[in-house]
Amino acid sequence: xxxxxxxxxxxMFGVLAMTTLTVIALGWTVALDFRQSAEAxxxxxxxxxxxxxxxxxxxxxxxxxRRVLLYAxxxxxxxxxxEYVDQSRSGEVRVRRLLQRESPMLSTPRxxxxxxxxxxxxxxxxxxxxxxxxxxxxxxxxxxxxxxxAVGTERFNHVRDAIAALKTAFEADAAVQVEAQxxxxxxxxxxxxxxxxxxxxxxxxxxxxxxxxxxxxxxLRVKTDFLTTMSHELxxxxxxxxxxxxxxxxAAVPSGQRELIRMLRTNATSLLALVNNVxxxxxLDAGLxxxxxxxxxxxxxxxEALDSVSELASRKGLTLGxxxxxxxxxxxxxxxxxxxxxxxxxxxxxxxxxxxxxVIRVGATxxxxxxxxxxxxxxxxxxxxxxxxxxxxxxxxxxxxxxGTPRGSGTGLGLAISDRLSRMLGGSMSVESRHGEGSVFTFxxxxxxxxxxxxxxxxxxxxxxxxxLATGIVREQIVSMLESWHADVVLHDGRAAPDGRFDAIIxxxxxxxxxxxxxxQNCTTWGLDAVAxxxxxxxxxxxxxxxxxxxxxxxxxxxxxxxxxxxxxxxxPKPAKDAPPRHAHQAFAGQPLAVLVVEDNxxxxxxxxxxxxELGLYPDxxxxxxxxxxxxxxxxxDVILMDLQxxxxxxxxxxxxxxxxxxxxxxxxxxxxxxxxESVEARxxxxxxxxxxxxxxxxxxxxxxxxxxxxxxxxxxxxxxx
Amino acid sequence: xxxxxxxxxxxxxxxxxxLARAALARQQAAQPPALAIIVHRSNPAEGLKFSELxxxxxxxxxxxxxGRKITVVLREKGQPERAEALGIICGLSERDYDRHILFRTLxxxxxxxxxxxxSAPAMLRFVYNAPxxxxxxxxxxxxxxxxxxxxxxxxxxxxxxxxRRQSSGRPDPNW
Numbered sequence: 001x002x003x004x005x006x007x008x009x010x011x012m013f014g015v016l017a018m019t020t021l022t023v024i025a026l027g028w029t030v031a032l033d034f035r036q037s038a039e040a041x042x043x044x045x046x047x048x049x050x051x052x053x054x055x056x057x058x059x060x061x062x063x064x065x066r067r068v069l070l071y072a073x074x075x076x077x078x079x080x081x082x083e084y085v086d087q088s089r090s091g092e093v094r095v096r097r098l099l100q101r102e103s104p105m106l107s108t109p110r111x112x113x114x115x116x117x118x119x120x121x122x123x124x125x126x127x128x129x130x131x132x133x134x135x136x137x138x139x140x141x142x143x144x145x146x147x148x149x150a151v152g153t154e155r156f157n158h159v160r161d162a163i164a165a166l167k168t169a170f171e172a173d174a175a176v177q178v179e180a181q182x183x184x185x186x187x188x189x190x191x192x193x194x195x196x197x198x199x200x201x202x203x204x205x206x207x208x209x210x211x212x213x214x215x216x217x218x219x220l221r222v223k224t225d226f227l228t229t230m231s232h233e234l235x236x237x238x239x240x241x242x243x244x245x246x247x248x249x250x251a252a253v254p255s256g257q258r259e260l261i262r263m264l265r266t267n268a269t270s271l272l273a274l275v276n277n278v279x280x281x282x283x284l285d286a287g288l289x290x291x292x293x294x295x296x297x298x299x300x301x302x303x304e305a306l307d308s309v310s311e312l313a314s315r316k317g318l319t320l321g322x323x324x325x326x327x328x329x330x331x332x333x334x335x336x337x338x339x340x341x342x343x344x345x346x347x348x349x350x351x352x353x354x355x356x357x358x359v360i361r362v363g364a365t366x367x368x369x370x371x372x373x374x375x376x377x378x379x380x381x382x383x384x385x386x387x388x389x390x391x392x393x394x395x396x397x398x399x400x401x402x403x404g405t406p407r408g409s410g411t412g413l414g415l416a417i418s419d420r421l422s423r424m425l426g427g428s429m430s431v432e433s434r435h436g437e438g439s440v441f442t443f444x445x446x447x448x449x450x451x452x453x454x455x456x457x458x459x460x461x462x463x464x465x466x467x468x469l470a471t472g473i474v475r476e477q478i479v480s481m482l483e484s485w486h487a488d489v490v491l492h493d494g495r496a497a498p499d500g501r502f503d504a505i506i507x508x509x510x511x512x513x514x515x516x517x518x519x520x521q522n523c524t525t526w527g528l529d530a531v532a533x534x535x536x537x538x539x540x541x542x543x544x545x546x547x548x549x550x551x552x553x554x555x556x557x558x559x560x561x562x563x564x565x566x567x568x569x570x571x572x573p574k575p576a577k578d579a580p581p582r583h584a585h586q587a588f589a590g591q592p593l594a595v596l597v598v599e600d601n602x603x604x605x606x607x608x609x610x611x612x613x614e615l616g617l618y619p620d621x622x623x624x625x626x627x628x629x630x631x632x633x634x635x636x637x638d639v640i641l642m643d644l645q646x647x648x649x650x651x652x653x654x655x656x657x658x659x660x661x662x663x664x665x666x667x668x669x670x671x672x673x674x675x676x677x678e679s680v681e682a683r684x685x686x687x688x689x690x691x692x693x694x695x696x697x698x699x700x701x702x703x704x705x706x707x708x709x710x711x712x713x714x715x716x717x718x719x720x721x722x
Numbered sequence: 723x724x725x726x727x728x729x730x731x732x733x734x735x736x737x738x739x740x741l742a743r744a745a746l747a748r749q750q751a752a753q754p755p756a757l758a759i760i761v762h763r764s765n766p767a768e769g770l771k772f773s774e775l776x777x778x779x780x781x782x783x784x785x786x787x788x789g790r791k792i793t794v795v796l797r798e799k800g801q802p803e804r805a806e807a808l809g810i811i812c813g814l815s816e817r818d819y820d821r822h823i824l825f826r827t828l829x830x831x832x833x834x835x836x837x838x839x840x841s842a843p844a845m846l847r848f849v850y851n852a853p854x855x856x857x858x859x860x861x862x863x864x865x866x867x868x869x870x871x872x873x874x875x876x877x878x879x880x881x882x883x884x885x886r887r888q889s890s891g892r893p894d895p896n897w
Contacts, residue, residue: 138853139793139833
């Protein structure tokens with residue numbers, strides 16, 4: 001869902017950004033257009049005023065030419081007459097200039113014709129005027145008046161009429177141009193208004209989105225906090241349930257109740273997986289899932305994931321195995337997430353497969369930049385998934401039965417979480433399946449190629465191993481591993497005596513290549529009775545020992561280290577047969593650690609105490625943070641197992657106060673928490689804790705942690721401490 | 723010898739031509755300045771006999787051959803240029819000329835007397851504007867806005883031009 005929401009949000013913000021850019025671009029254009037329009041309007045009115053001024057001047061100057069002439073008629077003084085004549089001549093020059101002056105507003109065809117008409121009328125009038133001037137200066141005033149009235153007035157009226165016509169034409173043209181400019185200005189104003197409104201709308205949308213995003217984030221935070229808290233509250237009692245069932249499984253209980261205990265543990269584990277899925281979903285949904293890359297070998301997550309489903313697979317009679325191609329490097333990536341994805345795929349495969357085998361194949365390509373593209377396929381021989389249903393497999397809450405019909409149980413989160421995690425890891429998830437022919441899930445991710453220093457590389461050069469194994473993934477896996485250690489592997493069907501000397505014999509105890517007892521007897525017949533036999537089967541250890549009491553037994557799925565140890569044990573001198581410790585961690589009994597368990601939940605505290613007892617330790621207990629501080633002040637503990645959430649004083653504050661106690665002794669403080677957020681880890685480290693163990697607490701994890709403290713006497717560290 | 727006579731004469735003429743031109747220039751420089759008689763450019767007349775000019779100024783002749791009334795333009799009364807011109811052209815003093823005009827007017831022979839203008843540039847402008855007018859200015863003041871008439875067939879730059887001022891030849895700045 002975050003992906004869809006993120007996509008929708010990206011699209012929305014993309015559209016918003018595009019709209020904003022468009023509005024800005026339009027705004028620039030509109031602003032330019034508006035400015036040009038305003039300038040054009042100003043220029044138009046300027047030209048309009050200049051044109052009117054020109055015409056008015058024309059009218060005035062022509063009137064002056066005639067007016068001074070009339071003055072000359074009213075004097076007999078030749079010099080005065082000559083002054084008026086000179087003024088009239090000057091006026092004539094001004095009129096001529098006005099008629100010749102270029103004006104944009106007087107350059108249309110209509111106004112140009114009108115100006116020409118004015119010029120023609122003016123020329124006609126000037127002829128009369130010159131005649132009148134002559135008569136005036138010659139003293140013929142009466143005749144001059146007569147000529148002026150008879151001809152001059154009429155011609156001058158023609159001039160006036162022509163100028164009036166010019167003005168009319170000018171005003172008509174100006175009206176057209178003003179109207180056009182007004183239309184353009186109105187358009188520019190409209191666009192500007194639209195632009196301003198668009199900008200306001202954008203601002204409003206932006207404010208709305210910001211507010212909505214803030215409120216959504218607040219809602220998301222509340223939801224995430226709720227889910228996280230709920231997950232924690234669910235995981236805490238589950239810790240107790242699973243811990244108790246672990247202890248009950250090792251206790252002596254009637255066989256009828258053992259199955260009930262197993263069912264109880266299975267259901268509790270399923271419930272825990274469900275809670276974990278919900279927690280992962282909430283973290284992915286809130287975008288709070290962070291990767292913690294570290295170098296690891298791909299054997300580890302593959303084998304651990306196989307181990308997790310081996311019990312159920314064994315009960316269903318399924319064969320599990322894996323092959324890692326030669327040349328697959330160690331990588332730097334988030335191992336926990338890789339394991340989680342594999343476990344999801346394997347859980348589905350085991351659930352949906354009734355017969356056959358489930359095979360993991362790992363390949364990788366190292367690119368020139370040092371990045372490894374890892375491809376892991378999980379192939380099952382189950383009923384398969386119809387093609388139309390495959391598209392919905394990786395959607396949230398998609399519950400699909402292998403038959404394609406909706407399923408009534410489960411959350412539909414596992415594959416969706418795996419898909420998102422694979423994307424976070426820089427890869428992808430896909431499926432190929434045919435109904436009735438099984439499915440192949442392909443999980444790809446990327447990580448930088450790395451090389452993990454190993455204490456001793458397996459090397460079986462010169463060793464010959466006789467493998468009497470049925471065709472299948474188990475044989476392919478064992479042969480692949482032995483050959484990677486440079487052993488000489490001879491495949492044999494167990495019917496005739498093999499040639500040569502052998503250092504070890506690996507027998508398929510499931511009887512696929514014949515009865516295992518017969519195979520072992522044949523080995524004795526063929527003179528191989530001195531060679532150590534390794535049996536491989538998914539059966540219980542007791543039955544394998546019944547077949548070949550001295551045989552080294554390996555379970556399916558075969559683990560690399562176990563195979564290597566078995567082969568080594570077969571070819572090297574056998575150590576004295578001491579009774580193996582019931583549990584490896586019982587070695588603590590020789591050097592007991594002083595342990596303080598701080599846990600407010602009484603059942604959980606009881607389970608931890610029982611687990612510690614199982615490890616040969618007898619811890620002190622504190623129910624509150626305050627009690628823990630008092631106890632730590634009283635006794636120098638080696639290890640303090642500290643619950644984080646307690647009512648009076650939480651684990652972080654209790655740790656800070658313990659660290660603040662006087663004295664040189666520094667106990668190793670390990671947090672017990674169901675909340676595995678990175679922020680919690682950082683807060684633990686800041687408070688002075690040395691590591692954390694994840695609830696529900698498991699016996700092995702507790703043993704490993706305490707063993708590390710006992711060996712190193714140093715802090716556990718947070719990486720991989722869970 | 724007889725055949726060489728024209729050649730010798732030509733050579734003599736050629737050799738004496740520069741001397742003659744120089745003598746003419748000296749004679750012109752020594753002469754008083756001429757008065758140019760000016761009319762409107764549209765006036766068809768190209769020249770007048772000096773006697774005709776005197777009749778015109780005396781208002782004995784009042785129309786041009788094309789029928790246009792003649793308007794005589796003089797400088798204003800009291801200006802020396804008026805008296806000097808009347809003396810040269812009409813052979814009368816200013817007072818006698820005025821009496822003559824008055825007499826002619828009272829006789830009913832004159833519709834309108836001579837016009838009086840206060841300066842030479844005004845004289846030129848007047849003649850330029852009045853097609854039937856006739857006036858006078860110093861010869862070097864006449865421009866293309868008016869037409870200069872020949873008097874007895876001579877232009878003012880001719881040494882024999884008859885209308886010259888009586889002064890020493892130094893131009894009067896008022897002319």
